[in-house]
Amino acid sequence: MPQSPAAQHRLDPVREQAILDAIRELLTEVGYDRMSIDEVARRARASKATIYRRWAGKPAMVTAALHGMMAEHPPLPDTGSLRGDLIVALTAFSRLYERKHPYVLALLSAIRADPSLGRLLHEHVLATGTAEAETVFDRAVARGDLPGPPDVGAVVEVCKAMLWHRLLLTGLPLDDRWVAHLVDDVVRPLLGVRW
Secondary structure, three states: OOOOHHHOOOOOHHHHHHHHHHHHHHHHHHHHHHOOHHHHHHHHOOOHHHHHHHOOOHHHHHHHHHHHHHOOOOOOOOOOOHHHHHHHHHHHHHHHHHHHHHHHHHHHHHHHHOHHHHHHHHHHHHOOOHHHHHHHHHHHHHHOOOOOOOOHHHHHHHHHHHHHHHHHHHOOOOOHHHHHHHHHHHHHHHHOOOO
């Protein structure tokens, strides 16, 4: 994640985690606009100087807190089939999106008001998942499940749009039945393959 030269200072991992946890708590309790760096520092038992040495400001700090959630899942297993890999991957991402849901709700109005926050979130949080998808599709090509690599960005974008639509607009669960529907009725035709 890009930082100003002064903000590239690495913290002790325990201290950094305490700060990231405080950010997540405050986002859900008071929202982005009312969350202050003073309160983050107080709750994490850190100084404001420590926070500013690590992050350039509130947008970078919040982005780091959400980006950390994306990195908190284990590597996706190889199930031996493209369909199996997609089911496992989209189930894992469904659980992650359910965890991120309250934070995204807390940030919606702030993203519209602060374009720099929106750009950071897109680059470092919303744009994630492509590397995992490339791994899944590379394995599928190697097994002969796909004739060649697909447009990974398009597949990821469609899946994310459907995940967020279901979470934010319908409120329906991201359950196993829905994941199977997404894989079989949306991703499979997008890839042009049969199982």
